[in-house]
Amino acid sequence: MQELIVILVDGLVFSSYLFMVAVGLTVIFGVMKILNVTHGSFYAFGAYMSATLIGAYYETDLPEFGGFLAIFAAALIIGVFFGVVLERCLLRFLYHRDEHIIVLATFAMFLVLEDVLLMIWGTDPYYAFEPMALLGSVDIVELTFDVYSLTLIGLAGVVCLGLWLGLTKTKWGKLLLAVIFDREISQAMGINVTVVFTATFVIGAIMGALGGAYIAPTISVSPGIGVEVIVLAFAVVVIGGMGSIPGALIGSLLVGISRAAAVHKFPEIELFVIYAIMALVLAIRPEGLFAPAQARKI
Amino acid sequence: MTAVLEVRDLQKTFGAVVAAKDINVTVNEHEIIGIIGANGAGKTTFVNMVTGYLKPTSGHIEFAGRNIIGLPPRAITTLGISRSFQVPQVFMSESVFDNLMMAYAITEEKGMGLLSPMYNDERAGRVDAHLDRYQIVEYRNATASTLPQGVRKLLDIAMAAVSKPTILMLDEPTSGISVEEKFGLMDVIMEALRQDNTTVLFIEHDMEIVERYVSRVLAFYQGQVICDAPTAEALVDPGVREFVIGEEYHRTRTENGNGNGNNRDDDQGSTDNA
Amino acid sequence: MRYVDKTVIGLSIAFVVLVFADFFMAEWMRFIGLQSLARGAVALGLLVLWRTGLVSFGHALYFGFGAYTAAMLTLIGFHDAFFLVFAGTLSAGVLAFLLGFLLRRYRAIFFALLNMAFSMILYGVIVKTEELGSTDGFSLGPPTFLGYAPEGEAVQTALFLFTLVFTYIVTVGVHLYMKTTLGSMSMAVRENEIRVEYLGYSAEKVIHVKYVFSGLVAGFGGAIIALAIGQVDPDSMANWTVSGEFVFITILSGIGNVGATYIGALVFELIRTYAFEYAPQVWQFILGGSLLAIIMFLPDGIWSLFSRFRKSEG
Numbered sequence: 001m002q003e004l005i006v007i008l009v010d011g012l013v014f015s016s017y018l019f020m021v022a023v024g025l026t027v028i029f030g031v032m033k034i035l036n037v038t039h040g041s042f043y044a045f046g047a048y049m050s051a052t053l054i055g056a057y058y059e060t061d062l063p064e065f066g067g068f069l070a071i072f073a074a075a076l077i078i079g080v081f082f083g084v085v086l087e088r089c090l091l092r093f094l095y096h097r098d099e100h101i102i103v104l105a106t107f108a109m110f111l112v113l114e115d116v117l118l119m120i121w122g123t124d125p126y127y128a129f130e131p132m133a134l135l136g137s138v139d140i141v142e143l144t145f146d147v148y149s150l151t152l153i154g155l156a157g158v159v160c161l162g163l164w165l166g167l168t169k170t171k172w173g174k175l176l177l178a179v180i181f182d183r184e185i186s187q188a189m190g191i192n193v194t195v196v197f198t199a200t201f202v203i204g205a206i207m208g209a210l211g212g213a214y215i216a217p218t219i220s221v222s223p224g225i226g227v228e229v230i231v232l233a234f235a236v237v238v239i240g241g242m243g244s245i246p247g248a249l250i251g252s253l254l255v256g257i258s259r260a261a262a263v264h265k266f267p268e269i270e271l272f273v274i275y276a277i278m279a280l281v282l283a284i285r286p287e288g289l290f291a292p293a294q295a296r297k298i
Numbered sequence: 299m300t301a302v303l304e305v306r307d308l309q310k311t312f313g314a315v316v317a318a319k320d321i322n323v324t325v326n327e328h329e330i331i332g333i334i335g336a337n338g339a340g341k342t343t344f345v346n347m348v349t350g351y352l353k354p355t356s357g358h359i360e361f362a363g364r365n366i367i368g369l370p371p372r373a374i375t376t377l378g379i380s381r382s383f384q385v386p387q388v389f390m391s392e393s394v395f396d397n398l399m400m401a402y403a404i405t406e407e408k409g410m411g412l413l414s415p416m417y418n419d420e421r422a423g424r425v426d427a428h429l430d431r432y433q434i435v436e437y438r439n440a441t442a443s444t445l446p447q448g449v450r451k452l453l454d455i456a457m458a459a460v461s462k463p464t465i466l467m468l469d470e471p472t473s474g475i476s477v478e479e480k481f482g483l484m485d486v487i488m489e490a491l492r493q494d495n496t497t498v499l500f501i502e503h504d505m506e507i508v509e510r511y512v513s514r515v516l517a518f519y520q521g522q523v524i525c526d527a528p529t530a531e532a533l534v535d536p537g538v539r540e541f542v543i544g545e546e547y548h549r550t551r552t553e554n555g556n557g558n559g560n561n562r563d564d565d566q567g568s569t570d571n572a
Numbered sequence: 573m574r575y576v577d578k579t580v581i582g583l584s585i586a587f588v589v590l591v592f593a594d595f596f597m598a599e600w601m602r603f604i605g606l607q608s609l610a611r612g613a614v615a616l617g618l619l620v621l622w623r624t625g626l627v628s629f630g631h632a633l634y635f636g637f638g639a640y641t642a643a644m645l646t647l648i649g650f651h652d653a654f655f656l657v658f659a660g661t662l663s664a665g666v667l668a669f670l671l672g673f674l675l676r677r678y679r680a681i682f683f684a685l686l687n688m689a690f691s692m693i694l695y696g697v698i699v700k701t702e703e704l705g706s707t708d709g710f711s712l713g714p715p716t717f718l719g720y721a722p723e724g725e726a727v728q729t730a731l732f733l734f735t736l737v738f739t740y741i742v743t744v745g746v747h748l749y750m751k752t753t754l755g756s757m758s759m760a761v762r763e764n765e766i767r768v769e770y771l772g773y774s775a776e777k778v779i780h781v782k783y784v785f786s787g788l789v790a791g792f793g794g795a796i797i798a799l800a801i802g803q804v805d806p807d808s809m810a811n812w813t814v815s816g817e818f819v820f821i822t823i824l825s826g827i828g829n830v831g832a833t834y835i836g837a838l839v840f841e842l843i844r845t846y847a848f849e850y851a852p853q854v855w856q857f858i859l860g861g862s863l864l865a866i867i868m869f870l871p872d873g874i875w876s877l878f879s880r881f882r883k884s885e886g
Contacts, residue, residue: 035681093868099681100627104823105867107816111860118853231692231812238685271696278689283674286682349770375772387770389763400760403753404771412754461772 005141007260013149015256016156017215021229022236022248023159024207030180030243031200033099034091037106039208040230041113042082046209047225048121050074050216054128067131075213079206087201092194110226118223125222132217149218156252159207163245176200180243235278241288250289300327302464302497303348303379308357310343310521317343318354319521325465330488331499332508332529334542335518341501342384344518345467349381350374362464380463384470384501386454390443394434394453397442398425401460431490432456447474448483455487459496466491468500472507480504484511505533505543517542579747583831587740594732599725602732604841606800609732609739612837614793615821616746617786622827623750624782625762626679629815630687631790633694634664636810638791639798640698646712653715653734657795664791665784672783676776688812698806709805712798728800735796739834742789747830758782790818820863826873836874 025039053070090109094102135147167173179186179196187193212225219225236255240247255274262273269276281289301324308321318340325331335341346352348359350371359366362377369377389397402425403416429435432452437445442453451471459466471487472480488511491498499516502508508515508529515532517525519541525532532538594602614635621628638660645656671690678686699707714727722730749755757778760768765775798804808814817840825836843862847855870876 035685090864097867097871100684100819101823101867101871103629103681103684104816104819105864107820108860108863108867111856111863113860115854115857115860227811227813231688234685235689235692238682238689242681268700269696271699272693273696275689275692275696279686279693282678282682282686282689286678370774371769372772372774375770381770383766387764387767389760389767391763392759400756401771403756404760404768404773407753413749413752415751416753416756417751457767458770 002141002143003264006143007257007264009140009143009145009150010263011253011257011260012153013256014260015252016152017211018232018236018256019156019249019252020152020159020211020214021208022233022240022252023163023245024204024211025233026237026240026243026245026248027163027207028201028204029237030245031176032091032197033243034106035099035103035234035242036204037103037110037230038082038086038113039204039233040226041110041117042078042205042208043212043229044117044226045078045082045113046075046212047216047219047221048117048126048212049078049209050213051126051128051221052121054130054217055126058130064130064134067134071131071213071216072210074216075206075210078209078213080202082209083202083205084198086205087198091201092197110230114223114226117226123223125220126216127220128217130217146218152214155214159210160245160249167245232274235274238288239278239281241290244288244290247288247290301325302327302361304358304360305348306358306360308344308347308359309355310340310347310352311355316521318347321357321521321523323516323523323526325497325499327497328495329497329514330512331514331516332512333499333501333516333518334503334505334508334538336542339518339542340521341518342469343521345381345469345499345501348374349379349467375461375463378461378464379467380458380461380465381467382451382455382458382469382471384473386450388442388450388453388457391441393439393441394429394437394445394449395425395439397453397457398428398460401457402428405461428456428460431493433486448476448479451475452483452486456490459491459494462494463496465497465499468498470501470503472502472504480507481510509533577747579829579831580744583740583744583747586831587736590736591733594729594736599728602728603800604838604845606728606732606735607797608834608838608841609735610793610796610800611818611821611840612793612834613739613742613796614790614818615825615833615837616743616830617789618818618822619825619827619830619833620746620750620758620782621786622822623758623762624779625758626779626782627684627819628687628786629684629812629819630689630691631786631818632810632812632814633687633691634668634787634790635794635797635814635818636691636694636698636806637667638664638794639804639809640704640794641791642795643710643712643798643804644704647710651713651716653717653731653799656715656799657734657738657792660795660798661788661792664794665788667791668784668787669780672780672787675783676779688815691810691815692812695806695810695812698810705805707806709803709809711803714802715799731796731799735800738792742792743830743834746785750830754778754781820859823863824866824873826870826875828872828875832873832875839874 021039021043024042025036028034028036028039050071053074054067057067057070086109090105091102094105132146132148135151137144137146138150167177175186175191176196178189179191179193183193232255236251237248239254240249240251255277258273258277259270262270303323303325305321305323308318310318321344333341333344343352347354350366350369350373354367357367361374361379366374366377389400392400399416399421402421406421407414426435426438429438432455434449434452434456437449442450445453451474455468455471468487472483475483484507488498512529515525515527515529516523517532517535517538519537524541525535525538527535533543590605597605614631618628618631641663642656642660645659650656675683675686698704704710714723715731717730717734720730750758757768757773761775761778768775768778794809797809821833821836821840824840825832843859844855847858851858866873
């Protein structure tokens with residue numbers, strides 16, 4: 001029973017984390033049809049920026065809870081800056097190229113940013129545990145969980161709800177859905193696809209950065225965190241169906257809980273299990289769980 | 299007359315939509331059959347089922363002494379039923395010559411032969427003869443994507459005919475072709491196929507084409523064959539006049555219709571002009 | 573009429589020159605050359621797939637599988653290079669053959685990512701296996717060659733010669749294969765699978781054949797690298813970034829010519845070695861930057877420089 005609760009809570013926390021990083025990736029893919037490897041860099045930069053800002057904040061005498069603002073500020077700064085720069089200065093020149101080439105270009109950019117990260121922050125790890133320490137821990141059926149990690153679940157819920165409302169209830173969201181559904185027709189109907197692309201990319205980048213920024217207090221922020229996260233996000237997005245937000249949600253839950261179960265029950269297959277699920281899902285549903293089936297065309 | 303293709307009780311449903319119902323057709327050797335019907339009547343679905351692209355919900359399709367339902371297109375092609383497409387399916391970035399070279403090589407090589415060089419002078423000779431027969435010699439070295447629509451259609455049909463099939467099914471050979479060119483195009487196709495004694499079934503919207511080239515008509519309406527008769531008889535059949543020809547017949551005659559209104563076929567989910 | 577095949581002549585000349593050079597070149601040059609040959613061979617497999625319209629982001633799977641197969645065999649007492657490389661190649665080929673039944677149904681980004689998923693499974697298994705040294709990997713001793721047991725620099729000289737002979741055979745073989753009907757079907761499948769089916773052949777079968785081939789050469793490359801470095805570890809053999817590097821080499825080379833993959837691999841190795849030596853802080857920066865530059869300004873790869881040059885000459 002206890003073990004089950006641990007698996008469930010750990011699984012939910014990990015799922016929330018996965019959702020945070022995967023949702024930006026899937027939104028970008030849905031609208032722009034770009035599989036963005038640089039998403040891993042957004043995550044890493046978000047984490048470093050967050051650690052730095054949190055550190056700077058607690059040097060001052062400002063109220064303790066303000067440290068949380070530093071997290072969101074970090075995500076916004078990184079997301080907006082990299083989102084705009086990358087989309088405007090690189091990606092827009094590649095839209096007419098083969099999809100594989102675009103993936104490769106983002107992979108190249110990812111390599112470049114890995115070293116930029118080292119240039120700015122060096123190789124030593126950063127710690128910014130203050131917000132986590134601040135919230136303390138809580139006991140659930142005699143088991144201790146730190147509250148900060150649990151708030152991640154809430155954050156993922158808020159992001160998910162926000163995206164859902166934003167997409168279905170606002171004019172902007174509907175435009176976006178139209179572009180996801182059919183880019184050419186949308187263009188013909190007078191939707192400014194250029195603006196939609198830039199906005200989407202920036203939103204996606206903010207999501208990625210927020211994932212990193214929010215997780216930063218719970219980890220040692222060190223080189224290489226982007227490499228690991230991007231393949232996890234790929235797995236989630238592919239399982240859920242590329243471009244599908246509900247898919248990202250279900251994919252995150254599936255992967256998060258399975259991994260938590262593996263960690264507690266069979267630690268030796270922890271890494272393996274995620275990709276095994278991905279391979280299994282693709283074998284049964286080649287387009288992922290939530291992607292619409294498409295008729296082949298003659 | 300020997301029957302080469304027997305279709306019995308063919309049904310196809312997509313969810314609640316009935317795309318084909320109670321289709322019974324016997325095709326005899328060397329026949330030229332026209333398949334007519336309004337958009338969505340089930341013509342392309344019929345062709346797709348016979349050539350293995352769609353699996354019927356139920357029924358029998360007998361060809362070469364066996365039931366071919368469930369066989370993939372490649373197996374049916376190898377048995378002797380070939381097809382062309384409403385939207386030409388060619389190798390777009392290759393030359394006309396290389397398109398046909400590939401078609402000949404795939405048709406002629408089996409097993410270890412696949413590992414012999416694709417190009418050889420004898421095969422090139424056959425390709426050139428084929429180009430000549432379909433009167434596209436002047437486009438020999440042109441890239442397929444740059445061809446005029448009519449030539450690309452000819453190339454598509456020429457590729458389908460490489461294997462000298464017993465039956466060749468043409469899906470709207472004249473769609474997207476200007477009225478002035480239609481008859482020239484059909485003359486070339488029919489003459490080329492006649493030399494191989496090919497049995498031909500083709501989907502057509504233009505009744506003048508049907509009248510001129512076809513000996514027998516299959517008229518489709520709402521997934522069913524409402525008329526199967528010699529051409530002259532079928533074209534005056536009241537059902538056909540009401541449900542198939544309708545105003546179309548008059549329009550193509552009086553307006554010299556540009557072919558836009560009546561040559562798109564959107565048989566439920568089975569075709570698309572994308 | 574028998575015309576002379578320029579590519580075969582070019583490859584043969586390069587082969588002879590390199591065989592002689594092997595006995596004179598400096599050790600570091602031979603090491604870079606060995607790496608380039610091995611990675612070039614992997615890229616050759618990717619080139620064949622690319623011509624079929626498919627890109628794999630997971631060929632580190634076969635590379636790593638070949639490398640670890642060879643390395644594990646040394647643990648149980650096998651040291652002959654012929655046997656180790658043969659086993660590495662074959663095991664990767666068998667794996668590709670089996671997975672091919674699934675992968676041949678996928679196209680585009682799904683193909684790329686499903687490959688990646690499988691490669692990450694291997695990565696996960698290696699990382700979690702203590703017996704295989706986990707993330708540190710393990711070392712293997714110098715190989716022997718049919719009883720000949722060289723020492724010191726002679727090991728690399730022999731290994732280079734060994735690799736050269738096999739890559740030469742494979743590369744000429746691939747070049748000739750491309751001209752066969754099955755080889756040419758790469759183009760047909762890339763351009764229009766429906767037409768291929770309606771000409772009477774299975775597009776999936778074509779893809780499967782190419783896939784097994786790409787697995788074989790990737791296993792070959794992996795086994796060679798394992799012997800050349802004398803060490804295997806998951807991060808430089810099976811992680812997804814390794815797969816990315818192979819695609820990088822393919823892009824760098826362009827898909828115009830089979831020989832170009834080795835030039836691409838050499839350029840890649842040079843960039844990596846020098847960037848790592850002289851600017852260890854920014855080697856990924858330089859690598860990524862050159863990849864971006866190639867994508868933006870040389871979309872058909874390095875080989876297009878040669879063809880451009882040739883065109884302006886004639």
